[in-house]
Amino acid sequence: MGGTVAPEKILRELSDLWVSLGREAPAPADAGVLRACSMTFVVLAEESDDVQSLGETIAALMPAHPARALVVRLRGAGERALSERVYAQCWMPFGQRKQICCEQIEITASDSALADLPSIVLPLAVPDFPLILWCRSARLWGLPEFRPIEAMAHKVVVDSAAFADQKAVLPRMAEAVTRGVLLGDLSWTRLTRWREMLAQVFENRQYLAQLPRVSRVYVEFAEPFEALAWYMGAWIADSLADVGVPAELTVAPEADGPSLRVTLSGEGIQVELARQEERLTIVVNALSHCTNLPRPAEHLLLREEAGIVRHDPVFEKALASAARLAYPGDK
Amino acid sequence: MPIENPFQDPLRFERRVPECAIAIFGAHGDLTSRKLMPALYRLAYDRRLSAGFAVIGISRTAMSDDQFREKMQESVKQFSEDTTFDADVWKAFASGLFYVAGDIGDAALYRNIGAKLAEVEQARHTGGNVLFYLSTQPSQYAAASQGLGAAGLGKGNGWRRLVVEKPFGHDLASARELSSRLHEVFQESDVYRIDHYLGKETVQNILAFRFGNGIFEPLWNRRYVNHVQITGAESIGVEGRGAYYQETGALADMIQNHLLQVMATIAMEPSASFHANSVRDERSKLLRSIHAMTPDEIRQNAVPGQYGPAKIGGEDVPGFRQEKGVDPQSQANTYAAVAFSVENWRWAGVPFYLRTGKRLPKRVTEIAIQFNPAPLAIFEDEDGPGSAPNLLIVRIQPEEGISLKFLSKRPGEGMTLRPVSMDFNYGSSFGERSPSAYETLLLDAVIGDPTLYTRQDMVEASWAVVEPIQNVWRETKFDFPNYAAGTWGPAAADEMLARRGHVWRKP
Numbered sequence: 007m008g009g010t011v012a013p014e015k016i017l018r019e020l021s022d023l024w025v026s027l028g029r030e031a032p033a034p035a036d037a038g039v040l041r042a043c044s045m046t047f048v049v050l051a052e053e054s055d056d057v058q059s060l061g062e063t064i065a066a067l068m069p070a071h072p073a074r075a076l077v078v079r080l081r082g083a084g085e086r087a088l089s090e091r092v093y094a095q096c097w098m099p100f101g102q103r104k105q106i107c108c109e110q111i112e113i114t115a116s117d118s119a120l121a122d123l124p125s126i127v128l129p130l131a132v133p134d135f136p137l138i139l140w141c142r143s144a145r146l147w148g149l150p151e152f153r154p155i156e157a158m159a160h161k162v163v164v165d166s167a168a169f170a171d172q173k174a175v176l177p178r179m180a181e182a183v184t185r186g187v188l189l190g191d192l193s194w195t196r197l198t199r200w201r202e203m204l205a206q207v208f209e210n211r212q213y214l215a216q217l218p219r220v221s222r223v224y225v226e227f228a229e230p231f232e233a234l235a236w237y238m239g240a241w242i243a244d245s246l247a248d249v250g251v252p253a254e255l256t257v258a259p260e261a262d263g264p265s266l267r268v269t270l271s272g273e274g275i276q277v278e279l280a281r282q283e284e285r286l287t288i289v290v291n292a293l294s295h296c297t298n299l300p301r302p303a304e305h306l307l308l309r310e311e312a313g314i315v316r317h318d319p320v321f322e323k324a325l326a327s328a329a330r331l332a333y334p335g336d337k
Numbered sequence: 338m339p340i341e342n343p344f345q346d347p348l349r350f351e352r353r354v355p356e357c358a359i360a361i362f363g364a365h366g367d368l369t370s371r372k373l374m375p376a377l378y379r380l381a382y383d384r385r386l387s388a389g390f391a392v393i394g395i396s397r398t399a400m401s402d403d404q405f406r407e408k409m410q411e412s413v414k415q416f417s418e419d420t421t422f423d424a425d426v427w428k429a430f431a432s433g434l435f436y437v438a439g440d441i442g443d444a445a446l447y448r449n450i451g452a453k454l455a456e457v458e459q460a461r462h463t464g465g466n467v468l469f470y471l472s473t474q475p476s477q478y479a480a481a482s483q484g485l486g487a488a489g490l491g492k493g494n495g496w497r498r499l500v501v502e503k504p505f506g507h508d509l510a511s512a513r514e515l516s517s518r519l520h521e522v523f524q525e526s527d528v529y530r531i532d533h534y535l536g537k538e539t540v541q542n543i544l545a546f547r548f549g550n551g552i553f554e555p556l557w558n559r560r561y562v563n564h565v566q567i568t569g570a571e572s573i574g575v576e577g578r579g580a581y582y583q584e585t586g587a588l589a590d591m592i593q594n595h596l597l598q599v600m601a602t603i604a605m606e607p608s609a610s611f612h613a614n615s616v617r618d619e620r621s622k623l624l625r626s627i628h629a630m631t632p633d634e635i636r637q638n639a640v641p642g643q644y645g646p647a648k649i650g651g652e653d654v655p656g657f658r659q660e661k662g663v664d665p666q667s668q669a670n671t672y673a674a675v676a677f678s679v680e681n682w683r684w685a686g687v688p689f690y691l692r693t694g695k696r697l698p699k700r701v702t703e704i705a706i707q708f709n710p711a712p713l714a715i716f717e718d719e720d721g722p723g724s725a726p727n728l729l730i731v732r733i734q735p736e737e738g739i740s741l742k743f744l745s746k747r748p749g750e751g752m753t754l755r756p757v758s759m760d761f762n763y764g765s766s767f768g769e770r771s772p773s774a775y776e777t778l779l780l781d782a783v784i785g786d787p788t789l790y791t792r793q794d795m796v797e798a799s800w801a802v803v804e805p806i807q808n809v810w811r812e813t814k815f816d817f818p819n820y821a822a823g824t825w826g827p828a829a830a831d832e833m834l835a836r837r838g839h840v841w842r843k844p
Contacts, residue, residue, distance in 0.1 A: 201346060205342060205350060205353075208343075209342060210356045214340065214342055217340060218340070286384075293462070296428070296429035297384045297426060298382045320346045320349075
């Protein structure tokens with residue numbers, strides 16, 4: 007099996023798609039189909055990836071970041087193969103008459119056709135909008151063919167929690183950032199609400215005054231959240247160091263514990279954040295507070311990352327520190 | 338030296354919320370149950386409140402803290418439109434709810450409030466910050482404020498702010514009187530006059546649309562804009578508020594505050610920055626530029642209306658005079674349409690038509706900016722759809738969004754034009770739930786951002802243009818009812834526009 011994919015043909019098919027969607031639209035003049043686009047969203051996924059779940063994630067992302075989505079499904083080694091299909095992702099907002107549609111293109115490629123990908127993706131990118139690349143394949147991230155694909159993107163999003171050795175991937179990601187890649191990691195994104203709650207605790211002037219007494223930071227994590235724990239520990243330690251508060255950091259696995267438990271302690275102050283099912287419990291000394299914290303679905307994490315197409319100094323610093331702390335021997 | 342919170346990350350985090358207590362006067366009332374408490378619960382649900390946040394409900398009805406919590410729980414369950422009730426989140430939130438009973442005119446009430454605030458400050462570390470919210474009868478605003486002042490509660494360890502619901506007086510003199518009474522205890526910068534229209538996402542989006550884009554502002558003036566229509570229509574009647582409405586009327590209830598604020602937002606000059614006072618200065622300048630009409634001008638440029646009975650969808654609907662608590666000879670306006678003019682270089686000669694009413698065909702709030710036609714009509718279809726003017730429509734409710742109507746060639750042979758619409762739909766482009774106006778405004782008040790609140794000079798400027806209309810209408814006997822329920826208002830309002838060659842949009 008060989009195959010070629012002509013971007014011009016895909017663009018013609020997209021144009022035909024809009025004509026046919028317009029014809030199918032209901033009759034009233036103010037009803038119909040509305041095309042929405044704010045970025046090009048390229049997804050690199052293995053062919054074994056759950057197609058339905060991936061489709062649902064992309065569909066759920068579209069209302070917040072309508073995009074021309076290019077899903078590249080990787081077939082692995084074997085005979086050179088490249089093929090495509092074009093379709094629309096539509097939804098009818100509640101209580102409204104107009105259907106909103108986004109374009110979706112699916113390209114299937116074998117590893118031997120990977121080198122051709124940039125020449126296909128570039129002409130298909132929507133002009134004047136950012137190109138966000140979501141790499142779901144840990145295998146591809148390590149291939150030399152990934153570099154030219156990465157170079158096309160304004161931002162590359164990965165999920166270090168999906169890598170077999172989460173700790174090991176942190177230095178590689180830090181290296182990509184030093185090369186100038188605008189990177190996002192969904193493991194870091196999962197921490198936003200946690201970090202926000204910790205910051206909120208110290209918005210209280212009384213607790214802020216006690217912050218210099220913090221001498222110990224303890225981060226416990228359950229199995230799949232190692233990268234998350236290193237990020238959290240590194241970010242807290244860096245933040246404390248920025249205001250001249252040296253604290254001893256421990257990041258340790260906890261087999262039966264919650265996904266993550268964070269404790270800052272010192273003389274007269276103890277702050278603890280822990281997840282309990284869909285809620286986050288914050289205990290500051292004796293005062294306990296509970297708030298809603300559903301486990302963020304992938305599309306919510308992507309929504310946050312796609313909204314930040316610029317350098318994120320806090321993340322980049324935390325990544326560099328997490329990489330250094332996870333492998334203290336490495337430079 | 339105090340240190341800065343090192344954990345803030347403005348790129349990803351929402352705004353910083355300080356610790357505080359909210360003391361709500363009128364905690365037993367409808368507004369607290371339907372709007373304030375659901376909004377506060379939603380803020381807690383969304384992790385937007387500080388851990389030691391507290392609410393102190395104040396009202397005449399005797400109740401324990403636990404009874405108040407139970408009542409508020411029922412309200413949150415009943416009136417939270419799009420928020421799941423979570424028992425654990427509620428439990429944590431409810432532990433910060435307290436109640437004080439007493440009469441607003443009784444000095445003992447304020448002593449009890451003071452004691453409760455001290456207790457809460459100690460137990461929940463609220464830092465002495467207090468937001469007083471007056472959700473009572475307007476006639477009690479001054480008494481409540483002065484009671485707080487006499488008990489020394491207008492000042493404390495932290496900041497003290499006062500939120501006041503509309504109406505801010507019933508005419509210019511009473512608005513000034515109210516402000517001066519409030520200022521005896523609170524500085525103007527600590528008085529937050531709430532206008533929930535300004536908390537709506539699309540109203541805020543007007544600022545983003547106008548001042549975040551370079552392409553619209555050059556068109557935003559008398560050279561290109563033909564006229565502006567601002568509509569705030571309700572399909573419902575007075576819904577049991579007949580007695581209140583009879584005293585107030587549509588002009589004072591809607592145009593004096595909501596619609597004039599919307600007009601100020603759409604027509605103001607660009608502010609130098611997005612700081613609260615900078616934005617409010619420009620709104621205020623615009624309101625002060627509106628021409629206050631003489632009685633003769635008012636008769637030409639303002640039309641009152643009152644709905645009569647009708648059959649809508651096969652159902653008999655009563656007229657205003659048939660509503661409960663309404664005088665059968667009432668002269669109250671349930672509809673008001675006014676053509677305002679703005680006396681500045683940008684808008685001279687451009688009419689701003691504002692209309693509002695009860696029992697109109699649908700509930701809709703929108704701003705329609707009609708542009709001048711192309712200077713030369715080179716296409717033939719002079720009276721057909723091919724001559725339709727460009728319209729920019731900002732929809733505030735129910736479907737928030739912006740549409741631009743322009744002409745396009747009809748596909749096929751010949752040069753026939755037809756109007757088409759380019760739509761930006763706020764809900765579909767940003768799939769996230771929009772916060773309610775009360776969530777936005779309560780949080781703004783806690784954070785200390787008064788951008789979306791109305792300042793004393795704005796209130797006075799609004800009354801300065803509305804009061805002369807009120808006076809003329811009060812002295813005139815109208816032949817009411819003059820429009821049937823379910824229609825777009827009295828014929829006189831259509832004639833008012835027709836005299837200038839304009840037509841009301843039917844949204």
